[in-house]
Amino acid sequence: MFSLLFGLWKYMFSKSEFHVLILGIDKAGKTTLLEKVKAIFTEHGLPPDRIVPTVGLNIGNVEAYKAKLIFWDLGGQLGLRTIWDKYYEDAHAVLYVIDATNNGRFDDSKNALDRVLRNDDLAGAPVLIVANKQDLSGAFSAEELAKRLGIKEVHDRPCAVKAISAYDGTGVREGVHWLVEAMRHSQRSELLRQRVDAAAVF
Numbered sequence: 001m002f003s004l005l006f007g008l009w010k011y012m013f014s015k016s017e018f019h020v021l022i023l024g025i026d027k028a029g030k031t032t033l034l035e036k037v038k039a040i041f042t043e044h045g046l047p048p049d050r051i052v053p054t055v056g057l058n059i060g061n062v063e064a065y066k067a068k069l070i071f072w073d074l075g076g077q078l079g080l081r082t083i084w085d086k087y088y089e090d091a092h093a094v095l096y097v098i099d100a101t102n103n104g105r106f107d108d109s110k111n112a113l114d115r116v117l118r119n120d121d122l123a124g125a126p127v128l129i130v131a132n133k134q135d136l137s138g139a140f141s142a143e144e145l146a147k148r149l150g151i152k153e154v155h156d157r158p159c160a161v162k163a164i165s166a167y168d169g170t171g172v173r174e175g176v177h178w179l180v181e182a183m184r185h186s187q188r189s190e191l192l193r194q195r196v197d198a199a200a201v202f
């Protein structure tokens with residue numbers, strides 16, 4: 001009886017924990033987005049004028065929509081992209097950031113994204129692509145960016161493109177909510193949970 005009640009309590013009150021990779025080429029606004037997520041959900045994010053380019057890794061922890069989210073913000077410079085795949089195996093989802101104002105670097109962003117989507121270590125992981133910097137004039141819309149990236153051709157995982165501004169927070173809550181729901185219903189999340197449970201037995 002105790003185990004039944006404990007299981008019910010755990011189901012109703014414990015929070016799921018998810019690991020989210022924040023990826024994208026340099027100067028897309030990844031760290032600014034992480035700090036805005038922290039500001040929205042914890043009130044402890046850095047203001048944009050205090051953010052410096054990421055060399056290596058930034059980690060952010062927030063609780064949102066009854067889930068514990070651990071964000072891994074990885075540097076996007078060309079030389080740092082080679083370390084991205086070291087984090088794939090334990091990631092529940094990917095948050096891919098694109099500077100929607102920088103048309104000249106869309107091909108670079110698309111090529112980096114394609115490599116992410118092709119990696120078997122991320123099989124089935126939900127991917128949220130955000131068209132960042134919507135606060136600036138000339139930003140491509142989410143629909144325009146999705147067409148440019150060929151997102152309609154992605155069928156092996158939950159995938160969405162949303163317009164946001166990491167600077168003023170527009171669309172950020174909605175994006176995080178989409179991620180949480182996608183991870184909750186993802187077969188990948190269940191497989192990762194089973195792997196953790198199996199490791200705990202030993």
